[in-house]
Amino acid sequence: MPIGMVDHLARRLLAQGRAGRPLLIVALGLLGSACGRQGGAPAAMPGTTPGLAAADAPKPLSVMAEVGKKLFFEPALSASGKQSCASCHDPGHAFAPANALAVQFGGPGLDLQGLRAVPKLTYQIDTPDFSIGPDDVAGLEQHLPGVSPHAGPQAGILAAKPPADPARLSRVLPGVAKASSAVTAATALVPQGGLFWDGREDTLQGQALGPLLNPLEMDNKSADEIVAKLRQLGVVEQLKTLAGPNVATDPKLLLSEALFAIGRYEGEERAFAPYDSKYDQYLQGKLTLSEAEIRGLKLYEDPKKGNCAACHPDRKTADGRMPMFTDYQFEALGVPRNAEIRANADPRYYDLGICGPERTDDHARQPSNCGLFKTPSLRNVATRQAFFHNGVYHHLEDVLRFYVERDIHPEKFYPRKAGGRVDVFNDLPARYRANIDSIDAPFDRKPGEQPALDEMEMKDVIAFLGTLTDGYKPDAVAKAALNAR
Ligand code: HEC
Numbered sequence: 207m208p209i210g211m212v213d214h215l216a217r218r219l220l221a222q223g224r225a226g227r228p229l230l231i232v233a234l235g236l237l238g239s240a241c242g243r244q245g246g247a248p249a250a251m252p253g254t255t256p257g258l259a260a261a262d263a264p265k266p267l268s269v270m271a272e273v274g275k276k277l278f279f280e281p282a283l284s285a286s287g288k289q290s291c292a293s294c295h296d297p298g299h300a301f302a303p304a305n306a307l308a309v310q311f312g313g314p315g316l317d318l319q320g321l322r323a324v325p326k327l328t329y330q331i332d333t334p335d336f337s338i339g340p341d342d343v344a345g346l347e348q349h350l351p352g353v354s355p356h357a358g359p360q361a362g363i364l365a366a367k368p369p370a371d372p373a374r375l376s377r378v379l380p381g382v383a384k385a386s387s388a389v390t391a392a393t394a395l396v397p398q399g400g401l402f403w404d405g406r407e408d409t410l411q412g413q414a415l416g417p418l419l420n421p422l423e424m425d426n427k428s429a430d431e432i433v434a435k436l437r438q439l440g441v442v443e444q445l446k447t448l449a450g451p452n453v454a455t456d457p458k459l460l461l462s463e464a465l466f467a468i469g470r471y472e473g474e475e476r477a478f479a480p481y482d483s484k485y486d487q488y489l490q491g492k493l494t495l496s497e498a499e500i501r502g503l504k505l506y507e508d509p510k511k512g513n514c515a516a517c518h519p520d521r522k523t524a525d526g527r528m529p530m531f532t533d534y535q536f537e538a539l540g541v542p543r544n545a546e547i548r549a550n551a552d553p554r555y556y557d558l559g560i561c562g563p564e565r566t567d568d569h570a571r572q573p574s575n576c577g578l579f580k581t582p583s584l585r586n587v588a589t590r591q592a593f594f595h596n597g598v599y600h601h602l603e604d605v606l607r608f609y610v611e612r613d614i615h616p617e618k619f620y621p622r623k624a625g626g627r628v629d630v631f632n633d634l635p636a637r638y639r640a641n642i643d644s645i646d647a648p649f650d651r652k653p654g655e656q657p658a659l660d661e662m663e664m665k666d667v668i669a670f671l672g673t674l675t676d677g678y679k680p681d682a683v684a685k686a687a688l689n690a691r
């Protein structure tokens with residue numbers, strides 16, 4: 207273990223039993239942690255204790271994080287020489303794109319179109335590892351008597367994946383989840399966690415290297431190419447002082463240290479998780495919300511109205527952590543196909559979320575996973591200019607309308623086929639449409655029924671979503687209102 211890595215952060219990881227792993231894995235593990243993995247590392251990062259609103263002044267970045275910051279903003283790491291992580295993950299926009307394109311462009315000439323909307327990178331730090339249910343895959347058999355332990359984990363998943371998430375069902379219909387032991391077992395079998403819209407980066411290497419090697423993004427042809435660029439950037443000297451002289455001679459070590467540094471930046475930099483939105487300050491009792499925001503909050507939580515909190519939880523956790531506005535679970539919402547994405551010109555092309563094309567592991571072969579995408583955090587959502595995994599909507603009004611009218615007025619969202627019939631759920635092959643959530647409010651309606659939220663109520667929910675934007679400076683009115691309480 208090189209000297210520089212044996213700081214308190216690395217020691218903490220070592221103490222948690224990762225010592226036996228090869229260095230690259232440890233380093234990538236740390237990066238994964240910083241980008242959004244669980245595993246103790248984030249808790250050790252100064253100023254970013256997950257879920258705790260720190261009122262103290264931001265601490266300066268460590269030297270390692272400074273190197274990472276430099277790399278995060280370094281366009282020379284891309285084939286085009288013009289694209290850095292920050293080009294798509296702009297600090298002025300919660301580390302999401304500064305433009306309103308549904309998907310971004312990259313590649314050597316910056317003219318190759320990406321396939322998915324770029325997520326924000328704020329508050330990634332708490333993302334748990336991808337799993338099916340709260341237990342790891344090995345734990346499944348324990349829940350599923352009758353499934354042969356030799357049949358492989360997928361057999362268990364196939365046998366027991368519920369048609370809808372009973373945990374959520376239970377929130378709508380109390381008692382459902384506990385109706386039978388079979389359903390209780392099934393409760394544990396919900397895909398959740400992981401990075402990217404499809405949670406595919408559970409193996410640690412891919413996450414960090416992904417954008418650097420992705421031909422539609424920074425387009426390096428190989429790890430060696432990245433290493434050559436790192437050498438030219440002059441970070442070798444800095445990394446040598448932190449990680450020892452071998453950095454200069456061992457390309458794998460240089461790469462792992464560089465990726466580690468990016469992770470440290472994402473973990474240490476306060477801007478990735480400042481917990482200073484209006485709503486955070488409201489939860490801390492520092493200010494009051496406006497009447498419209500309070501109305502919106504109630505509708506957001508009401509299981510018969512917005513029901514948003516069922517999947518985007520808004521309350522502090524039992525152990526006092528701030529809410530993340532995602533339960534990290536996967537759902538198929540049946541979002542309309544987006545013609546802005548060129549790949550969609552091919553009628554045979556579908557982005558099936560967990561089922562690929564980006565994801566290719568065993569989970570991708572489960573029909574019950576097709577069309578499911580990770581529930582994103584709604585923190586900073588009002589700063590976004592493209593919504594859902596395919597960026598099909600550009601305004602929160604359109605997102606809200608989709609939620610409340612998808613099943614009442616499908617013709618507003620889906621195109622008509624040649625014969626005049628509305629091509630409902632047109633971005634998912636018919637055989638997977640049973641995966642689409644039609645149980646949780648507001649998706650529990652039929653044509654002719656009343657929408658869960660009316661026009662005013664949608665406006666109120668949007669007003670509430672506006673309180674989730676970081677960097678809120680309380681105005682005199684809000685302070686006076688609090689003092690008057
Ligand atoms: C050309 C645009 C582009 C560039 C450049 C880029 N990213 Fe991304 N990033 C994306 C897209 C698109 C996704 C979502 C991909 C998916 O879900 O399949 C993403 C996802 C991520 C995620 C996962 C977030 C989540 O919500 O799960 C992290 C972390 C991340 N990027 C970090 C980086 C880092 C670090 C760099 C630089 C080394 C980088 N990105 C460069 C477009 C980009």
Ligand code: HEC
Nearest residue numbers: 512513514517537541579580581582593594595605609646
């Ligand atoms: C059943 C779970 C569920 C419920 C209920 C739910 N959401 Fe979502 N939400 C999701 C999932 C899953 C996605 C991502 C879907 C996709 O991209 O295909 C999402 C995406 C979003 C996005 C896009 C965010 C982004 O960064 O692209 C917004 C905004 C949003 N939800 C707001 C709401 C609001 C407001 C409500 C209540 C009216 C709500 N959601 C109710 C699961 C849910």
